[in-house]
Amino acid sequence: MVSVGSSAGQLAAANDRTFDLLDEQKKYSEISTIDAQVATAEEARIIGTSTEIDWENYxxxxxATLPAGSxxxxxxxxxxxxxxxxxIPGNPLExxxxxxxxxxxxxKALPDVAVWLDNLAEIPGFVDAYPTAIAMSDAGDYTLDMTIHIDKDALANRFAPIQEEAQ
Structure with missing residues (x-):
């Protein structure tokens, strides 16, 4: 009987402590909600900028690779x-x-496309490029249409998670 009474007393004290802790936790529940919202916003920012390219710099x-006078x-x-x-590339060479x-x-002069392509290859993310048209106007100017493909190496990665190096 004494043991049962002692255990019942301990149970009642533990229950009281649990209720006290739950009441205390309620005071800070807003912080948990805000922490979850911040984590969600950070994940959304990572996803939203996952394909971001700094187009101005790119x-x-x-x-900067253009032939002089272009x-x-x-x-x-x-x-x-x-x-x-x-x-997906429609051409196996792309x-x-x-x-x-x-x-x-x-x-004003026909650009040296081979040299230009070599210069383009120095830009981060460059995959391939090809001229699609070259025309000469009545004034003697040349117009060159070019298509360039770039890959993930051109990404800005402003908010990408930092990956720890393997030990």
Whole structure:
């Protein structure tokens, strides 16, 4: 009887302590909710920027490769999004990519496309490129249309999780 009474007393004390702790936990439940919301927002930011390319810098790098005296006339960019992948290459000679840049350049002299392609290969994320059209205007200027494919190495990775190196 004494043992049962002692155990019942201990159980009642433990239950009281549990209720006290639960009441104390309720005071901080808003913090748990906020922590979960912050974690969700951080994950959304990582997913939302997973296909982000710093286009200003990337296109600036492309412009730096242009032959002297060349002027970019048009630029069209198509790329993957966090919800869609970029199209699969239709040509077996094209590499895997996540974005495509199509642009037209005007120059006074016919650009040396081979040298230009070599220069483009130095840009991070460059996969392949090919001229799609070359035309000469009545004024003697050349217009070159070029398609460039880029891969994940061009990603900005501003919010990508930092991966620890293997020990």
């Amino acid at each position: 296109l600036g790098g492309l412009q 002027t970019v006339q048009t630029v069209t960019v198509a790329s993957a999004t966090p919800l869609t992948v970029f199209s 590499g895997e990519r996540m974005a495509e840049i199509v642009f037209a350049v005007t120059a």
